[in-house]
Amino acid sequence: MAQLDLRELHNTEFPIPNEMQGNVAITSLSKIYNWSRRSAMWPLLFGLACCAIEMIATAAARYDLSRFGMEVMRASPRQSDLMIVSGTVTKKMVVPIVRLYNQMPEPKYVLAMGACASGGGPFKEGYNVVSGIDTYIPVDIYVPGCPPTPQALLYGLIALQKKIDGQSLANLDDVPWYGVGPNEPTPIPILGPDIIDPRQMDLIRHQAQLAAQGLPYGTREVPALKPVAPSVPKVAAKAQAAPATDEDPAKAERLKKREEALARKRAAEGGAAPTAVAEAAPVVATATASEGEKKKFDKQAMLEKIRQRKAGG
Numbered sequence: 001m002a003q004l005d006l007r008e009l010h011n012t013e014f015p016i017p018n019e020m021q022g023n024v025a026i027t028s029l030s031k032i033y034n035w036s037r038r039s040a041m042w043p044l045l046f047g048l049a050c051c052a053i054e055m056i057a058t059a060a061a062r063y064d065l066s067r068f069g070m071e072v073m074r075a076s077p078r079q080s081d082l083m084i085v086s087g088t089v090t091k092k093m094v095v096p097i098v099r100l101y102n103q104m105p106e107p108k109y110v111l112a113m114g115a116c117a118s119g120g121g122p123f124k125e126g127y128n129v130v131s132g133i134d135t136y137i138p139v140d141i142y143v144p145g146c147p148p149t150p151q152a153l154l155y156g157l158i159a160l161q162k163k164i165d166g167q168s169l170a171n172l173d174d175v176p177w178y179g180v181g182p183n184e185p186t187p188i189p190i191l192g193p194d195i196i197d198p199r200q201m202d203l204i205r206h207q208a209q210l211a212a213q214g215l216p217y218g219t220r221e222v223p224a225l226k227p228v229a230p231s232v233p234k235v236a237a238k239a240q241a242a243p244a245t246d247e248d249p250a251k252a253e254r255l256k257k258r259e260e261a262l263a264r265k266r267a268a269e270g271g272a273a274p275t276a277v278a279e280a281a282p283v284v285a286t287a288t289a290s291e292g293e294k295k296k297f298d299k300q301a302m303l304e305k306i307r308q309r310k311a312g313g
């Protein structure tokens with residue numbers, strides 16, 4: 001337990017002479033009760049993933065949790081006041097975590113250590129990870145980081161101590177464990193139906209409405225199949241149109257164009273176009289044949305013509 005300094009407990013309404021402040025304290029029951037609790041918090045001894053290593057470092061000699069009266073980590077939830085959720089919370093582990101939380105006596109507190117425990121962290125929306133432990137149990141303090149340093153965890157623990165200092169026995173909203181009757185235990189999630197994907201909420205709500213009306217639910221609606229036209233004539237037509245070869249159609253097209261160009265060249269030189277090409281592309285063959293009948297270009301005659309025009313102009 002941390003060393004007692006009576007000055008922390010003084011109530012300012014009743015001033016005490018300076019020379020007596022180290023020996024006498026006039027305080028309220030809430031204040032001394034909160035001071036006792038927050039100076040001797042016993043964390044539950046468990047860790048989930050990499051953040052747990054930092055938690056262990058915080059408890060070791062360099063950072064020394066015992067300065068806060070927290071060095072007594074308990075292996076039993078029955079003797080613990082504080083649950084430090086240090087690490088990734090998988091869907092499988094959330095069930096025992098909630099069970100352990102229910103087994104802790106009140107007053108009890110929860111500290112979510114690191115990005116994973118606070119909101120899923122780098123594994124958020126992973127198939128096996130819950131998006132933050134606060135979906136299942138109430139969290140008092142969040143410590144950000146991946147992982148948080150021991151200093152960050154100490155800062156979170158000091159923040160928790162301040163929160164406890166602010167509670168009052170006179171206000172039952174602050175300390176519900178002094179209310180009438182025992183508190184309801186937190187529902188333990190069932191691995192499977194209770195650990196749901198929040199993105200499916202609309203579907204889940206719809207199915208819940210169907211179930212409430214006594215209608216069948218949980219069945220998948222398969223869209224109606226579109227009627228498919230018989231494909232045999234299509235294939236047959238394709239087979240007729242395509243050449244009896246399994247060559248690439250683009251390659252066949254290139255070959256065809258090359259043959260047509262060759263035919264045009266032959267026609268221009270005065271030769272006859274091959275029959276096969278003429279049949280395949282009659283329009284082109286006709287055009288090339290008429291070009292072949294044209295007179296050859298006479299360069300000398302053209303120059304003479306230009307000269308005459310210049311002389312005349």
Ligand code: SF4
Nearest residue numbers: 050114115116146147
């Ligand atoms: S927050 Fe980072 S360091 Fe902590 S458990 Fe998740 S991945 Fe590991």
